[in-house]
Amino acid sequence: MIRNRIGLRARRAALLLPVMLLTGCSSHKLANQFVLFRPSGPLSGADLHFTILDVGVMLGIIIPTAIITIYFLLHYRKTNTTAAYDPHWSHSNVIELIVWAIPLLTVMMLGYYSYKGTAAVDPYNPGLLKAASKQPVLDVDVVTTDWQWLFIYPKQHIATANQLVIPVGTVVHFHMTSATVVNDFYIPRLAGMIDIMPGMRTKQVLMADKIGHYQGLSANFSGAGFSWMRFKTEVVSASQFNDWTKEVARSPLHMNYAQFNVFARPTKNVQGKTFEYSQVSDRLFHQVIKGVMMGRVYTTPLPPPGAA
């Protein structure tokens, strides 16, 4: 039968899946891709901790429920004439008490953990980093445009585009604004997301535990260049960081507000280019916010006629 053949082909294709998972890359490499399971900072670590907790609690309810339901379906099927049949039985106070109590208690427990966890990873003032806040702190100002990232180090008077370098074990205070539309600041293995909004300043406080390369991205759709709106994040040792800032301070490229307005023209960063700027004013961030609040927009051009 033709229909059976299609079904058979579908089943065969499904069996190939595990094989396809292994082609092209070793399974070790694939496991590394589950970045949310490989935190490199206390905030991401907390996120993972609560994920496991929540899933564990919920599975504890859902798996028994599923098993019971399947058992009922099979045991009480019409063709099983040995099973009891009680067509008018439709109420039981005891059962009602239990089925309301179980979700209620679960929500109470998860609600408590939600309360604790939210305060622990609050981007503006994470409880987990309270102890570490006595150490010296690095300030980074972040400005997003259509469709690039600008990281300003106000105290060092340098800036980088589409690339972030921070020292390990240091609390970093990010102050963020957008020149255009809403984005989300996200480095999956270091911390959770926070919105970046134009005309406003949001904050993220985080710390990286391990030296390495990480991927940062925008997690909020911002337009045609969104897919390329990524930034490399390098976590380096403190001394490497100092050397790096001195090197960037020697960059021939500068960034002031006028040059920023050129940088902020709609640009799809298809080639993943990065830039480094020196002699950057620590007022640049405020100038951008002020400009946007006064009505500055970086208009997206109309697609050419006939374009879909």
Added chain:
Amino acid sequence: MGRTAGVAAASETGLWAEHHHHDAMSTRTLGFWLYMLSDAMIFAGLFASYAVLSHHYNAAGGPTIRDIVHPFYAYAETLMILTSVLAYGWVMVALKAGNRNGVLIGLALAFALGAVFVGLEAHEFSGLLHQGIDAERSGYLSAFYALVMTHGIHMVFGLLWIATMFAQVASQGFTDKTVYRLLNLKMFWHFQAVIWVLVFTFVYMRGVL
């Protein structure tokens, strides 16, 4: 167990309800209340937006409520709309008495007073526009205009409805349809007055105090 309490006795004639009629009048007024509930939610959204956009930075350095509001002018508008509602109360009294002319006079009066209200508001806005205080100036002014003008647009539609009812009652008299529409219009007119009182209180009065 589980059988519903109050099960009627088994009888063949009890299976069908003959001569069963629905109360069309109360169904139509209930339907209109439901519409007004949805309309109230629109105003709720607009009031909430107005509140959110009433912080000092929403004025973007431009005019605030104090620069717009003329309390006595708003008071005059309030008088107009409330007396218009009063006139409509006249319509209801005449309706109850079956007095067609009374209803027509009441409708005409309610229309006239309501039209004065709309005229006053239009005059107020044209004055503001001449001063350059327009909705594009700031988020705050956008919210002000949106809230007050939405009420004004409702008033205009209400006037249109009053005029239509005038023509309908004049030509068709009191039928099922015209009567339920007069009842619904009563509720709509009162509703607009209530919204105006809220606008007056939370926009105009707050601007002055």
Added chain:
Amino acid sequence: MVHVQGPWSPLLGRLSMGAIPDNPIITGAFIFAAIFGVLALAYVTYARKWVYLWREWLTTVDHKKIGVMYILIGLVMLFRGFIDALMMRTQQLLGDGLHSAGYLGATHGYLVPYHFDQVYSAHGTIMILFAATPILVGIMNIIVPLQIGARDMAFPYLNALGLWLTTVGAALIMLSLFLGDFSHAGWIGLTPLTELAYSPGVGTDYWMWSIQIASVGTTLGAANLIATIIKMRAPGMTWSRLPIFTWTALSTNIIALTSFPVLAVALGLLGADRYFGTHFFTAGMGGNLMLYSNLFWIWGHPEVYFVILPAFGMMSEIIPTFSEKALFGYITMVAASFAIAGVSWAVWLHHFFTMGAGPDVNTFFSIATMMVGIPTGVKVFNWAFTIYRGRSRFDTPMMWALGALFMLLLGGLTGMMLAMPPINYSVHNSVFVVAHFHTMLMVVVYGILGAVSYWFPKVFGFKLNERLGKRFFWYFTAGTVLVFIPMYASGFMGMTRRLDYLSNPHLFPFEVAEELGIGLYLVSVYYFVAQLFVSVRDRNKYPVGADAWGTGRTLEWITPSPVPFYNFAVTPRTHARDELVWRREQGLEHVSVKHYEDILMPKNTAVPLIIGALTLALGFGLVWRIWWLTDLSFAAIIVTVILRSFVKDTDYTVGGKEVAGIEKGLQARMKGAQASGLPSGGVGGLRPQESNS
């Protein structure tokens, strides 16, 4: 008026030759649609059905026909939304990795970003507002009056108006495919991306007006349904005897009536920004872009409960029928529905935990969100205890209802995860969220498909082919699993949503799996179409009686199948919850009416259709900023409404003799079904045979 980029003329507004897209995919779509349209028109002409179409369908105010048209529109749009999904999956598969090839002018894959962005925006908008919502409204339209023993809805004319307004919204979206473009900013339309500066074309206007117009229809329909349920119940139908589906219809329409106006405000203010240059949601000049998110989601979250509560109601009807047992915990099921509806108003912020409202605000909304899980969990347990000590059969409707139950378990698990801010901060806007809400929407889709196969025999008088229906179910389920389980996994790999180019090549195996899943969906579509074709072809071989499944419980299974236009020859009197079960146990199932009276029915009218056509002109004029057209059509709508209000004679009487004649004919047709030993009623407990496999 505000200045826009591109040409504008007083006669044509922004419309110009450049509005016609020059893209092979769209050209192909146009050719397909044109051929289909021409064939349809040619068929109607050839079969001389224009008068029939006008009289029986286009000008009808019959709730059943209106419901069928709602469902048809929903199914057509569901298919279009599915094609969008197919295109998205394929783009993400072909555009995975730095070295992935680019076709048709794209850097990677075959869709340039601007086009891909429109495809997913259309997909979301269509699926929620033009597929799920119309189909649900259609089913409620057909079934609720039957379940409460009424002849029609409280406001039949308004009902037709709601249908045509929804159609106009759908028409505008379809039009955007061939003239201009669609929004690129997602179905949510966040600001300031949808402001003129960042969405300079007409796409966002198409999106905005199609939703606004359709929402008016939905709001009016909600008022209609609520008034119907409150006022039009037959004698004896007290609140405690109301069928559970009608209860969920009531709770869901209370949500719709109160939440859709907030959407109207959100879109209206955005429209003011785009048309008048105001500053509600702009980043500068005192605007507050966060206000849009709040207003939108204050509507948006109740909206998703608006779609899922009827699905719960459908499951609550199907499971008892196919377990031959009363629904467990009727009162708590009703209470749970209203608890869900109420709490749904207090959770909207969970859509933007990352906006930075602070831990206290976030915690409040987190706990409120989790609280919605309590009544939902109660429902799952109550369904399980309905099956307990019942006699379960696994006909197609039951399979869909059970599938919905298991989808709810998975969706609920992931929902509880997303309700916790620490987890949410790491998966917000990722495909994990996409997989979660699709799983929840699958509860709705499964409920819908179950309800359609469940009530189809009641509306049309014959069952859908069972064997093909089961195939449709299994391929659909396999597709669902294969598309969305890998998506949960890629969410944990940090894959964001709305990407037209995937820079991480390790996503490839998951993309392949998801593409295979879409392929399985495609196969299921084949079985859906085949099922319809075969069932219609064989319809006269297997007619059904009033109680099509043999174990119906509620009032709609008392009417003949298909239901005559007046529903009940004489309004039935209700004596118990699950009235038909009561009658069966009293032996009163086959007692027929002794005396037929005259019936008052509403007349057909072309006015809703005319208002719909004028609204289409209005919407089109607004999108393209053709001011003379908007002014003219708006004035014409008002004039039409006023003129219609002067019409005195909107009802007509069907004589008792005519009713008796119709009933006799229907009884004779159903006796044929009884004679062949097929289920047409009969005592609960008799095992219905597979009629057409």
